[in-house]
Amino acid sequence: MATAAFTIQARQPGSLARAGLLHTAHGDVRTPAFVPLATKATVKGLLPEEVAALGFEMVLGNTFHLHLRPGEELIERLGGLHGFMGWPGPIITDSGGFQVFSMGHGTVADEIKGRSPHGSAGRVGSILSIDEAGVRFRSYVDGRERFLSPERSMAIQAALGADIALVFDECTPFHVERGYTENSTLRTHRWLERCLDWHAEHGPAGQLVYGIVQGGVFEDMRRDSARVVAASACEGIAIGGSLGDHKEQMYEVVGWAMEELGGEHEERPRHLLGIGDIDDLIRGVELGVDTFDCAIPTRLGRHGCALVPDPARRWRLDLLKGRSREDPAPLQDGCPCPACSGGLSRAYLSYLVRAKELTGMRLLTLHNLTFMAGLMRELREAILAGTLAEVAGAWRGGEKHPHA
Amino acid sequence: MATAAFTIQARQPGSLARAGLLHTAHGDVRTPAFVPLATKATVKGLLPEEVAALGFEMVLGNTFHLHLRPGEELIERLGGLHGFMGWPGPIITDSGGFQVFSMGHGTVADEIKGRSPHGSAGRVGSILSIDEAGVRFRSYVDGRERFLSPERSMAIQAALGADIALVFDECTPFHVERGYTENSTLRTHRWLERCLDWHAEHGPAGQLVYGIVQGGVFEDMRRDSARVVAASACEGIAIGGSLGDHKEQMYEVVGWAMEELGGEHEERPRHLLGIGDIDDLIRGVELGVDTFDCAIPTRLGRHGCALVPDPARRWRLDLLKGRSREDPAPLQDGCPCPACSGGLSRAYLSYLVRAKELTGMRLLTLHNLTFMAGLMRELREAILAGTLAEVAGAWRGGEKHPHA
Numbered sequence: 001m002a003t004a005a006f007t008i009q010a011r012q013p014g015s016l017a018r019a020g021l022l023h024t025a026h027g028d029v030r031t032p033a034f035v036p037l038a039t040k041a042t043v044k045g046l047l048p049e050e051v052a053a054l055g056f057e058m059v060l061g062n063t064f065h066l067h068l069r070p071g072e073e074l075i076e077r078l079g080g081l082h083g084f085m086g087w088p089g090p091i092i093t094d095s096g097g098f099q100v101f102s103m104g105h106g107t108v109a110d111e112i113k114g115r116s117p118h119g120s121a122g123r124v125g126s127i128l129s130i131d132e133a134g135v136r137f138r139s140y141v142d143g144r145e146r147f148l149s150p151e152r153s154m155a156i157q158a159a160l161g162a163d164i165a166l167v168f169d170e171c172t173p174f175h176v177e178r179g180y181t182e183n184s185t186l187r188t189h190r191w192l193e194r195c196l197d198w199h200a201e202h203g204p205a206g207q208l209v210y211g212i213v214q215g216g217v218f219e220d221m222r223r224d225s226a227r228v229v230a231a232s233a234c235e236g237i238a239i240g241g242s243l244g245d246h247k248e249q250m251y252e253v254v255g256w257a258m259e260e261l262g263g264e265h266e267e268r269p270r271h272l273l274g275i276g277d278i279d280d281l282i283r284g285v286e287l288g289v290d291t292f293d294c295a296i297p298t299r300l301g302r303h304g305c306a307l308v309p310d311p312a313r314r315w316r317l318d319l320l321k322g323r324s325r326e327d328p329a330p331l332q333d334g335c336p337c338p339a340c341s342g343g344l345s346r347a348y349l350s351y352l353v354r355a356k357e358l359t360g361m362r363l364l365t366l367h368n369l370t371f372m373a374g375l376m377r378e379l380r381e382a383i384l385a386g387t388l389a390e391v392a393g394a395w396r397g398g399e400k401h402p403h404a
Numbered sequence: 405m406a407t408a409a410f411t412i413q414a415r416q417p418g419s420l421a422r423a424g425l426l427h428t429a430h431g432d433v434r435t436p437a438f439v440p441l442a443t444k445a446t447v448k449g450l451l452p453e454e455v456a457a458l459g460f461e462m463v464l465g466n467t468f469h470l471h472l473r474p475g476e477e478l479i480e481r482l483g484g485l486h487g488f489m490g491w492p493g494p495i496i497t498d499s500g501g502f503q504v505f506s507m508g509h510g511t512v513a514d515e516i517k518g519r520s521p522h523g524s525a526g527r528v529g530s531i532l533s534i535d536e537a538g539v540r541f542r543s544y545v546d547g548r549e550r551f552l553s554p555e556r557s558m559a560i561q562a563a564l565g566a567d568i569a570l571v572f573d574e575c576t577p578f579h580v581e582r583g584y585t586e587n588s589t590l591r592t593h594r595w596l597e598r599c600l601d602w603h604a605e606h607g608p609a610g611q612l613v614y615g616i617v618q619g620g621v622f623e624d625m626r627r628d629s630a631r632v633v634a635a636s637a638c639e640g641i642a643i644g645g646s647l648g649d650h651k652e653q654m655y656e657v658v659g660w661a662m663e664e665l666g667g668e669h670e671e672r673p674r675h676l677l678g679i680g681d682i683d684d685l686i687r688g689v690e691l692g693v694d695t696f697d698c699a700i701p702t703r704l705g706r707h708g709c710a711l712v713p714d715p716a717r718r719w720r721l722d723l724l725k726g727r728s729r730e731d732p733a734p735l736q737d738g739c740p741c742p743a744c745s746g747g748l749s750r751a752y753l754s755y756l757v758r759a760k761e762l763t764g765m766r767l768l769t770l771h772n773l774t775f776m777a778g779l780m781r782e783l784r785e786a787i788l789a790g791t792l793a794e795v796a797g798a799w800r801g802g803e804k805h806p807h808a
Contacts, residue, residue, distance in 0.1 A: 041755070045449075045762035047742050070729075070755040078732055078749055086746045302762075325474075328482055338451050342490045345482055351445070351474040358449035358706075358762060 005208050005235040006269040006290070012388040016258055016288030019383040022058075022236075022269050024090040024163035025206035026082065029057040031269070031290040032379055034281065034372045035092060037298060040065050041075070041085040044298055045362045046369075048087040054366070055373040057089055058163075060293045063156050064096035064148070068141045072159035080161025092271070092293070093162035095153045095195075097169040097212075098240070100135045103127045132187065134168075150194035158204050165203070166238055167195035169212040174242035181216035188214045189228045196233050210236040210271060213257045217244045222253055226260035230268075237261055238271040239289075250275075251283050258288045278307070278315040278375065282392050285379050297372050301364035304353035306331045307371040309401030315371075319350040319364075332401065337370040339363040374402020409612050409639040410673040410694070416792040420662055420692030423787040426462075426640075426673050428494040428567035429610035430486065433461040435673070435694040436783055438685065438776045439496060441702060444469050445479070445489040448702055449766045450773075452491040458770070459777040461493055462567075464697045467560050468500035468552070472545045476563035484565025496697070497566035499557045499599075501573040501616075502644070502677070504539045507531045536591065538572075554598035562608050569607070570642055571599040573616040578646035585620035592618045593632045600637050614640035614675060617661045621648045626657055630664035634672075641665055642675040643693075654679075655687050662692045682711070682719040682779065686796050689783050701776050705768035708757035710735045711775040713805030723754040723768075736805065741774040743767040778806020 007021045022029040036043050036051060038059040043051050051059060061081050066072060078084045081091050104127045128136040134149025153168035169188040172181050192211050199209050211234035215221035229237050239257050243250040254272065261270060269290045275281070276294020284292060297307060300316065308317045308331060317324065317331070327346040331339060339349060344363065352360025375395065382391035394400035411425045426433040440447050440455060442463040447455050455463060465485050470476060482488045485495055508531045532540040538553025557572035573592040576585050596615050603613050615638035619625035633641050643661050647654040658676065665674060673694045679685070680698020688696060701711060704720065712721045712735060721728065721735070731750035735743060743753060748767065756764025779799065786795035798804035 040759050040761060041752070042761050042763040045766060047763070047767070048746070049742070069759060070751070074730060074751060074755075077730075078751055083747075084749070084752050086748050086752075326478060326481075338453070342452070343487075344490050345488070347474070347478060347482055348445070348488055348490075351478075355444050355473060357444060357446050358765060359446040359451070361762060362449060362766070363451070 006267060008267065010384045010386075012286075012383045012386065015286045015388060016262070017285050017379075017383050017388055018266075018288060018290070019380050020269070020290060022090075022290065024058070024208065026088065026090045026163050027057065029090055029291070030380060032285045032376055032383075033057065033291050034276065034297075034376045035060045035291055035293040036369060036372075037062075037293060037295050038085065038087070038091075039295075040069075041081060043365075043369075044302065045358070045365050048085065050366070051087070051369075052089065054369050055377060056369070058291070059087060059089070059091055061085075061091055061093045061160065061162065062096070062099065063093050063153055063160070064099035066093075066160060067096065067148070067156050068139045068146065072156045076159040076161070080159075082161060090163045091161075092164035092210075092291075093157045093160055093166065094273075095157070095166040095168040095212075096148050097153070097166075098171040098273070100127070100137060100148055101171045103137060104130065132190075150191040151198045154195050154198045154203065158199075158202060158207065161204065162207060164208045164210055164236065165199070166210050167192050167212055167234070169214060169240060172214055172216050172241050174217065174245055176216075178216075178218060181214075181218060182221060185214045185216070185221055185225050188212065189225070192229065192232055192234070200233075208235040210234055210238045210269075212238045212240040212273070214241045215257075216242055217249060217253055219256050222256045223260050226257040230261055230265040234268075236269040236271065237265075238273050240273045243275075247277075247280065250280070251287065254284065254287050254289070261288070276372075279311070279396065281372075281375060282379065282395055285383075286388070286392065297368035298365050301366075301368045302361040304350075304360070304364065305368075306349070306364055307368045308332055309398045311396060311398045317346075319346060319353050324350040331367055332371075335367065335370060335402065337363075337367040339367050371402055378402065410671060412671065414788045414790075416690075416787045416790065419690045419792060420666070421689050421783075421787050421792055422670075422692060422694070423784050424673070424694060426494075426694065428462075428612065430492065430494045430567050431461065433494055433695070434784060436689045436780055436787075437461065437695050438680065438701075438780045439464045439695055439697040440773060440776075441466075441697060441699050442489065442491070442495075443699075444473075445485060447769075447773075448706065449762070449769050452489065454770070455491070455773075456493065458773050459781060460773070462695070463491060463493070463495055465489075465495055465497045465564065465566065466500070466503065467497050467557055467564070468503035470497075470564060471500065471552075471560050472543045472550065476560045480563040480565070484563075486565060494567045495565075496568035496614075496675070496695075497561045497564055497570065498677075499561070499570040499572040499616075500552050501557070501570075502575040504531070504541060504552055505575045507541060508534065536594075554595040555602045558599050558602045558607065562603075562606060562611065565608065566611060568612045568614055568640065569603070570614050571596050571616055571638070573618060573644060576618055576620050576645045578621065578649055580620075582620075582622060585618075585622060586625060589618045589620070589625055589629050592616065593629070596633065596636055596638070604637075612639040614638055614642045614673075616642045616644040616677070618645045619661075620646055621653060621657055623660050626660045627664050630661040634665055634669040638672075640673040640675065641669075642677050644677045647679075651684065651687075654684070655691065658688065658691050658693070666692070680776075683715070683800065685776075685779060686783065686799055689787075690792070690796060701772035702769050705770075705772045706765040708754075708764070708768065709772075710753070710768055711772045712736055713802045715800060715802045721750075723750060723757050728754040735771055736775075739771065739774060739806065741767075741771040743771050775806055782806065
């Protein structure tokens with residue numbers, strides 16, 4: 001189903017990559033693009049104009065967290081999420097499905113790190129019941145009982161005034177059996193229809209809805225889920241859920257979905273949820289993903305890690321370790337971020353991180369987002385110029401980085 | 405003793421207030437001026453260019469904290485404090501005396517709040533011995549034994565490359581007896597001479613030294629201490645120690661010192677240590693103080709308090725309380741800070757503070773420093789225009805504020 005939400009400007013021969021324009025009620029987003037998280041109505045530590053100045057055109061807010069605090073009623077009264085947080089550009093909101101189900105399943109991060117879901121559940125709240133109607137849980141903010149469902153999630157996203165709403169899904173974890181994933185995916189499909197029904201009747205004019213492809217790591221279910229979502233009335237498509245326990249499996253799983261989303265469906269924009277490692281972004285673009293969101297670049301920054309062109313170390317420099325403590329060099333020569341262009345040394349940044357100074361978190365957040373914006377800009381320009389293979393190769397080899 | 409460190413540009417008839425230019429190796433500071441704290445080599449959450457853009461020309465670093473981490477050797481290798489933190493303008497450094505003695509005495513804040521010094525000592529480290537040579541204590545960073553003395557403090561401030569070094573003093577608390585204060589003040593005077601002797605031999609070219617007036621709340625001792633400091637070779641004079649347990653007493657104590665610092669000594673710049681309430685700044689300027697430093701505006705900001713023109717509430721708006729939670733108004737109409745000029749509501753700021761978001765701390769810090777800069781600019785302009793009495797009165801009445 002063709003839609004006016006997306007214009008493909010160029011395709012890269014020999015790959016599924018494309019460059020495009022995502023059209024929203026608050027402006028266009030040039031793709032491929034990385035979408036910084038404004039989970040709780042702010043990109044942590046940054047002002048809206050700073051986020052825009054870095055080159056980002058869209059941010060991602062979170063239905064679950066904003067519903068619990070300060071509540072969508074207040075945000076709606078204060079001009080919706082755009083007015084509330086002072087961000088005039090496009091906003092996509094996550095549906096809350098991931099957060100709600102993380103209480104029961106544990107998060108993907110817990111899974112990777114071997115943490116028990118119970119530990120995590122204690123942190124974010126607790127589930128009281130899950131059934132076809134929706135999920136009942138206890139708020140981590142005030143302990144009150146709350147309820148989220150497809151309709152409630154869409155109503156909240158309508159009140160928030162999101163340009164792009166995501167449907168309410170169950171984010172199935174990796175460690176469950178095929179039978180669990182199958183039931184969960186089928187329920188996600190039923191919830192997709194309920195979300196679209198609610199939106200058709202009550203959704204705000206101009207708000208786009210993205211369906212979410214689930215299906216775990218099972219090829220038949222992933223492909224089937226992609227076909228079901230593609231056959232629905234949604235304007236865009238997100239890939240969610242567990243994508244596997246290593247990168248090659250993730251690329252395979254995303255690839256299955258992308259194959260099903262080609263052909264007659266290719267004019268719909270595609271979003272890959274929660275993925276943001278440098279190599280994953282490059283591969284995601286090659287697989288035809290248009291937008292990505294992820295906590296990694298900002299979270300790394302708040303914990304003392306800087307993004308640098310060093311593929312052997314996953315593009316990460318941990319300022320708490322090793323020689324950084326006395327290193328007079330900037331994070332990266334030529335980088336236009338305030339830390340690098342201001343002549344601040346790795347030693348200074350390492351010191352700020354050790355002293356737990358807010359300025360350190362902020363400088364590293366700005367640097368990392370500058371790096372991300374530079375990467376995405378280069379990938380987009382490469383697609384427009386037909387040089388993606390070379391540019392991606394140079395990035396993977398560490399020969400290329402945003403300012404080289 | 406006249407000195408080239410300060411030029412008086414205008415005096416306000418009927419008060420001791422003056423407007424001037426403080427000349428340092430890294431540029432001039434227009435006075436009266438507030439000096440934001442960069443205790444640990446950063447104004448918490450702000451970049452150097454942001455501090456400058458607010459209108460501040462000097463910041464204050466801390467010898468005690470920077471000595472313990474990252475150490476003055478590293479800072480010196482990386483271009484001194486100016487290069488290390490990327491601040492090209494004037495820097496004044498506190499001597500560490502206040503912090504060291506706070507471990508034993510408890511801080512003035514502890515005193516006001518009735519906290520025991522032992523609780524505070526556990527937080528910042530612990531004193532091992534105090535004698536004429538100096539103070540031996542345990543570092544709060546790594547538990548190692550450290551030693552500070554007049555000579556060590558001056559050597560550290562030389563390595564930091566401070567434009568203005570403060571002499572190492574004992575900051576006497578309020579709750580001690582007259583006998584304690586007397587002994588302590590006499591030792592501070594002996595330490596003043598040791599600091600000046602060290603500086604005469606080893607001090608960096610262009611570094612100014614400020615002596616510190618002690619003497620507690622006893623008129624004879626305050627006046628005597630002011631005379632002793634004024635008779636020394638220091639280029640500027642700071643007022644330190646306990647100033648009393650209420651504002652009128654503080655103004656009286658500062659007034660005694662200021663009377664002694666008039667006449668032949670008036671060409672020396674005067675700094676009031678650790679004072680920063682709005683009414684105290686206004687009165688301090690009227691008493692002839694040229695510069696002030698204080699944690700209040702930035703600390704209030706990090707804890708959810710905004711400065712507003714409301715004298716009845718000590719110019720403070722606590723965003724955690726009352727109607728702010730749903731208030732669509734900005735903190736202050738016409739204020740050029742990012743929060744107010746960006747149309748962000750009190751409700752949004754209240755939410756950010758409750759959610760403990762870094763952006764909230766940052767926005768309130770920027771707002772509060774904008775308020776401080778505006779106040780000091782207006783007081784200076786009033787002295788230059790001969791209208792200080794009216795301007796100060798309007799501020800005290802809440803009729804005037806930085807953008808009215």
